[in-house]
Amino acid sequence: MTSPVGPSSGNLPARRRMGAVLHVIFLAATLAGVVLLAILLADVLEHGIPWLRWSFLTSFPSRFPQQAGIKAALWGTIWLIGLTALFSIPVGLGAAIYLEEYARRNWFNTLIEINIANLAGTPSIVYGMLGLSLFVRWMALGRSVLAGALTMSLLILPVTIIASRESLRAVPDSLRQAAFALGATRWQTIRAHVLPAALPGILTGLILALSRAIGETAPLIMIGALTYVAFTPSGPMDAFTALPIQIFNWASRPQREFYGLAAAGILVLLGVLLTMNAAAIWIRYRSQRNVRW
Amino acid sequence: MASSSEFGLRLAGLRQKRKGRWTERAIEVFLFLCALLSVVTTAEIIWVLARETWSFFRQVPVFSFLFGTRWTPLFQPPSFGVLPLVCGTALVVVGAALVAIPLGLGSGIFLSEYASDRLRGILKPVLEVLAGIPTVVYGYFALTFVTPLLVRLFPATQVFNAASGAVVVGVMILPMIASLCDDALRAVPQSLRHAGYALGATRFEVATHVVLPGALSGVLASFVLALSRAIGETMAVTLAAGATPKLTLNPLESIQTMTAYIVQVSLGDTPAGGIPYLTIYAVGMLLFVITMGLNLLANRILRRFHEVYE
Numbered sequence: 001m002t003s004p005v006g007p008s009s010g011n012l013p014a015r016r017r018m019g020a021v022l023h024v025i026f027l028a029a030t031l032a033g034v035v036l037l038a039i040l041l042a043d044v045l046e047h048g049i050p051w052l053r054w055s056f057l058t059s060f061p062s063r064f065p066q067q068a069g070i071k072a073a074l075w076g077t078i079w080l081i082g083l084t085a086l087f088s089i090p091v092g093l094g095a096a097i098y099l100e101e102y103a104r105r106n107w108f109n110t111l112i113e114i115n116i117a118n119l120a121g122t123p124s125i126v127y128g129m130l131g132l133s134l135f136v137r138w139m140a141l142g143r144s145v146l147a148g149a150l151t152m153s154l155l156i157l158p159v160t161i162i163a164s165r166e167s168l169r170a171v172p173d174s175l176r177q178a179a180f181a182l183g184a185t186r187w188q189t190i191r192a193h194v195l196p197a198a199l200p201g202i203l204t205g206l207i208l209a210l211s212r213a214i215g216e217t218a219p220l221i222m223i224g225a226l227t228y229v230a231f232t233p234s235g236p237m238d239a240f241t242a243l244p245i246q247i248f249n250w251a252s253r254p255q256r257e258f259y260g261l262a263a264a265g266i267l268v269l270l271g272v273l274l275t276m277n278a279a280a281i282w283i284r285y286r287s288q289r290n291v292r293w
Numbered sequence: 294m295a296s297s298s299e300f301g302l303r304l305a306g307l308r309q310k311r312k313g314r315w316t317e318r319a320i321e322v323f324l325f326l327c328a329l330l331s332v333v334t335t336a337e338i339i340w341v342l343a344r345e346t347w348s349f350f351r352q353v354p355v356f357s358f359l360f361g362t363r364w365t366p367l368f369q370p371p372s373f374g375v376l377p378l379v380c381g382t383a384l385v386v387v388g389a390a391l392v393a394i395p396l397g398l399g400s401g402i403f404l405s406e407y408a409s410d411r412l413r414g415i416l417k418p419v420l421e422v423l424a425g426i427p428t429v430v431y432g433y434f435a436l437t438f439v440t441p442l443l444v445r446l447f448p449a450t451q452v453f454n455a456a457s458g459a460v461v462v463g464v465m466i467l468p469m470i471a472s473l474c475d476d477a478l479r480a481v482p483q484s485l486r487h488a489g490y491a492l493g494a495t496r497f498e499v500a501t502h503v504v505l506p507g508a509l510s511g512v513l514a515s516f517v518l519a520l521s522r523a524i525g526e527t528m529a530v531t532l533a534a535g536a537t538p539k540l541t542l543n544p545l546e547s548i549q550t551m552t553a554y555i556v557q558v559s560l561g562d563t564p565a566g567g568i569p570y571l572t573i574y575a576v577g578m579l580l581f582v583i584t585m586g587l588n589l590l591a592n593r594i595l596r597r598f599h600e601v602y603e
Binding site: 014015016017019022023025026027028029030032033034036037039040043044047062064090091092093094095097098099103111112114115116117118119121122123124125126127128129130133134153154157185187188208209211212214215216217221222224242244248251252262263265266269270272273277281 | 316317320323324325326327328329330331332334335337338341342345395396397398399400402404406407408416417418419420421422423425427429430432433434436437438439464467470471480483490495496497498503518520521524525526527528531532553555556559560573574577580581584587588589591594
C-alpha cells in the first residue's frame with residue numbers, strides 16, 4: 001500500500017531525524033534575516049559613529065569631509081515629507097473609503113483594484129520619470145520641493161490606499177448597520193462611526209507609507225533634486241536636496257572619508273525611520289488594548 | 294396663515310433634505326475622483342513613456358533596440374542594443390532569487406508552521422524593519438561590506454560587480470517573500486494539518502506535503518512579486534553593480550542594469566530632447582512593461598490556482 005504522505009513513511013526514526021534536520025534548516029533561514037540586519041547595523045554604526053556630531057546636523061555639505069553636514073538634506077526631507085503628507089493623506093484615504101464603503105462590484109471598480117495592485121509594484125524610478133515629465137516640465141514647477149512632493153505622493157498613494165482599506169475592512173458591519181438603522185446617511189455613518197473605529201489602523205498605515213517616502217532616492221534623482229545645496233528651502237518652489245540623496249552622493253565618491261559621512265547620514269535616516277516605526281507600533285498596541293468587538 | 298407657515302416649514306424641510314442628499318452625492322463623487330486618480334496615474338505613466346519612446350523609435354529601429362548586443366548611446370558612434378542592460382538586470386535578479394527564495398520560503402514555513410506565537414511576535418517585526426530599510430542603505434552596505442567580503446573570497450572580483458548587487462537585492466526582497474509565504478501558509482485551514490497528523494505524518498511532512506501544496510498559489514505569487522521588485526530596484530545596483538553595460542554571465546564583473554542606466558543619464562548633463570536622452574524613456578518603458586507583466590502574472594496565479602477552503 002502506498003502512503004499518502006511520502007516515500008519514506010515506513011521508517012519512523014529516519015523520518016523524525018529528517019524532520020529535526022529540516023526544523024533546524026528552517027530556523028536557520030529565519031535567523032539569517034535577523035543576523036543580516038545585525039551585521040548591517042553594526043557595519044553602519046562602526047563607520048558612522050565617529051562622524052556623528054552636533055555640527056554634522058547643523059552644517060551644509062562641503063568638499064572637506066570634516067566640515068560637511070546634513071542641514072540642507074534634513075530640512076529638505078522635512079519639507080518633502082510634510083508636503084507629501086498634505087497631498088497623499090486626503091487622496092489616499094478618500095480612495096480607500098470609496099473602494100471599501102461605496103464601490104459596487106463592477107468591471108470598473110475591479111479595474112481600479114487591479115490597477116492599484118500594479119501601481120504598488122511599479123518601480124519607483126518610473127514614478128521619477130513621470131514626475132520629471134509631468135510636474136517638472138509640463139506643469140513647469142521646476143526642480144522644486146513641490147514637484148518632489150507631488151511625485152512622492154503618487155508613489156505612496158497605492159500603499160496608503162491598501163493600508164487604509166485593510167483598516168476600514170476590519171470594522172465590523174454591525175456598526176454600519178446600527179448607524180443605518182438609526183437613520184444616518186452613508187457619509188454620516190462613515191464619518192461618525194467607521195472612521196473613528198478604523199483610525200488607529202489608518203494612522204499606522206499612513207506612518208509606514210510616509211516612512212517609505214523618506215527613504216526613496218531614485219525618483220528624487222530623476223526629478224533632479226540637487227546634490228549640492230547650501231541653503232534650506234524657504235518655500236514650496238525652492239530647490240532642495242534630501243537625506244537619501246545626500247547619502248547616495250557621499251557613498252558614490254571614491255574617497256574613504258565620505259563613506260564615514262554616508263554612514264553617519266544613514267544613522268540619522270534610520271533614527272528617523274525607527275522613531276516613526278515605533279510610533280506606528282505604539283498606536284497599534286494602544287488600539288488593540290482598547291477596542292473590543 | 295397657519296397653513297401657509299406650515300407649508301413653508303415643510304418646504305424648508307424638503308430643501309434641507311435635498312441639500313443633504315446633494316452633499317452626500319458630492320462627497321461620493323469626490324471620493325470616486327480620489328480612487329480614479331490611481332487609474333489616471335497609470336494612464337499618465339503610459340502616456341509619458343509611450344510618447345518619448347515613440348520619438349525614440351522614429352530614429353532607432355525597434356528591432357535593433359530589442360535585439361542589439363551593444364549599448365553605447367553616449368559615445369560615437371552610438372549603438373542602441375538594449376540586451377546588455379537586460380543581461381545585467383537578469384544577472385542581478387537571478388542572483389537575488391538564489392539568495393531570497395530559499396531563505397524567504399524557509400522563513401515563511403518556520404514562521405507559519407514551527408514558531409510559537411511569542412517567537413513569531415519577535416521575528417515578524419524584525420523582518421518588517423529589514424523590509425523598511427531604504428534601498429540606498431543597502432547600496433552602502435553592498436559597497437562597504439559585501440564587496441570587500443567577495444574580494445576576499447574570490448580575488449578576481451572587480452570593485453563594482455553584479456554579485457554584490459545581487460546579494461543585497463536578495464536581502465532586500467527576502468522579507469517580502471517571507472511575509473507573503475507566511476500569510477499564504479497560515480491561510481491553509483487547521484483541519485488539513487490535523488488530517489495529516491491523523492494519518493501519521495510528522496510535522497515536517499505535514500508542512501511540505503499538505504500545507505505547502507495547499508498554499509502553492511500564494512507562494513508562487515510571492516516569488517513573482519519579489520522578482521518584479523528586484524527588477525525595478527535601483528539605488529543598490531547603481532551604487533554596487535557598476536556602470537559598464539555588457540553581455541556577460543560572470544557575476545564578478547562590473548555590469549549595468551536598466552535602472553542604473555536611467556539614473557546615470559539623469560545624473561549627467563545629457564541635453565534634454567536628443568536621442569541619448571530619449572533612451573531613458575525607451576528603457577523605462579521596457580522596465581514598466583516587464584514589471585507590469587510580472588505583477589499581472591502574480592495576480593493571475595493567485596486567481597487561477599487559488600484553493601478555496603470553506
